[in-house]
Amino acid sequence: MSVDEIFEAVVSSRIFRARDRLLPDYIPDELPHRDVQIRRVAETLAPALRGERPSNLFIYGLTGTGKTAVVKHVIRRLTSKASSLGVTVTGIYVNVRHRDTPYRVLADIAESIGVRVPFTGLSTGEVFFRIVRALSRRSGVYIIVLDEVDFLVRRYGDDVLYKLSRINEDLGRARVSIVGITNSVSFMESLDPRVRSSLGEEEIVFPPYNAGQLRDILEARARESFHPGVLDDEVIPLCAALAAREHGDARRALDLLRVSGEIAERRGDSRVTRSHVMAARMEIERDRVSEVVKTLPLHGKLVLASIAALTMGGRTYTTTGDVYNYYRELTRRIGIEHVTQRRVSGLIGELEMLGIVSARVISRGRYGKTRIIELAADPGIIVGSLWEDPALEPVMGDVERDALGKGGGGV
DNA sequence: CGTCCACAGGAATGACGGGCGG
DNA sequence: CCGCCCGTCATTCCTGTGGACG
Secondary structure, X not given: XXXXXXXXXXHOOOOEOOHHHHOOOOOOOOOOOOHHHHHHHHHHHHHHHHOOOOOOEEEEEOOOOOHHHHHHHHHHHHHXXXXXXXXXXXXXXXXXXOOOOHHHHHHHHHHHOOOOOOOOOOOHHHHHHHHHHHHHOXXXXXXXXXXXXXXXXXXXXXXXXXXXHOHHHHOOOOEEEEEEEEOOHHHHHHOOHHHHHHHOOEEEEEOOOOHHHHHHHHHHHHHHHEOOOOEOOOHHHHHHHHHHHOOOOHHHHHHHHHHHHHHHHHOOOOOEOHHHHHHHHHHHHHHHHHHHHHHOOHHHHHHHHHHHHHHOOOOXXXXXXXXXXXXXXXXXXXXXXXXXXXXXXXXXXXXXXOXXXXXXXXXXXXXXXXXXXXXXXXXXXHHHHHHOOHXXXXXXXXXXXXXXXXXXXXX
16 A cells, blocks of 8 residues: 555545544543533532632542543533633643652643743752742632542652642632542542542542443444444444443443454455454553553563463462562573562562552461462463563563463462 | 561662752 | 752662461
8 A cells, every 4th residue: 555545545534534533532522421420520610610719629430430521521611611701710630640740740730820840850849839929920710630640649648739739828819729530439548637628628429331321422422433334233332341341441442442443444344343343452452561561671571571471371370479589580591680579579569550460468377478460461462562672582482481381280 | 376477568778860050 | 061959760678467377
């Protein structure tokens, strides 16, 4: 296919009418099955229209339950209503997982209100001071949305939240309220009581979608994004069912639908079928894992290789100590320094956070306390991704062989 | 019912790179 | 341009602990 033909195929897609409406950052005008949540968020934030400070708000719900979409949707309506009323309401959105240090979060907030700050070099206190200084010269209501805020607190404590929750004391006419979004239901309990009572003035829980609701969401979105009649009847129910299995994650469901369409298009097929969905599922998983593995530090990769080698055969799990021994052997054969067991423990924790292994702490009594570690992604994909790092090449053959060697099932 | 294993996990450290004020 | 301070990353040090064994 020539370059021109590729471009032409994209422009005159037989499959998609508006592919971008399936992307994660697209906020549709209608959010099916979230009427209750939309109303409650709107009620909470509405006082901003009178220039009053809305209550701080905390939102809980698993990934893909529409938290971000609902908040963005309401804030978009709110700011446009406000400007038609001549009131200043500003929404500031920060995803804390992507900007995962206190400094970067504050820098983002500063940027959003037009305060230029350098990437680094300032103390967080200084950035905070500049935000306060800028806001105290203004009036209006500022709604700061901290998405996935649990990531920040887990690593850096609730210092930033505490300061932000008290920012109004230092301001003149401007008013700030905070909307925190989190995936973790137990998050609020980990906060300092002062912060908790201040930030949790209002709380809303987003329940997961069930398969039927996911189907409604997908159907509404498919009408916008696909040409009529290109989806086989079973495609949407299948995507919905697969995502429902993953605790009702609408983002997963939409990704699945989009990638299915992309695969159909790439293959030159005129309809999207079940087989495209199955291929999409595989492709999404492969991309996710290989992206994570690629960004892992070298020792993280070696630890992951060790876990893979120790679990791929008959055994389904391994423990920290076994992983460490195997890992040391790998570093010896490559001829590099090894890190301490503490660090390996930390790396295992990071792999768990990335969703590539699962680990839980158990006590084996007389035989000590350890973590039970299992792979949480397809082993074949993990090993395949590890092969891509040239530094691991000298040992990857052995890693694969060791794993297969245990296939018989005896210790 | 105390011991003690095999780690977990908090706190501290050091290297590094970048901005700031003079 | 220099010395200083800060955040970040990768790492080390060290204290804490659930529960089977004896």
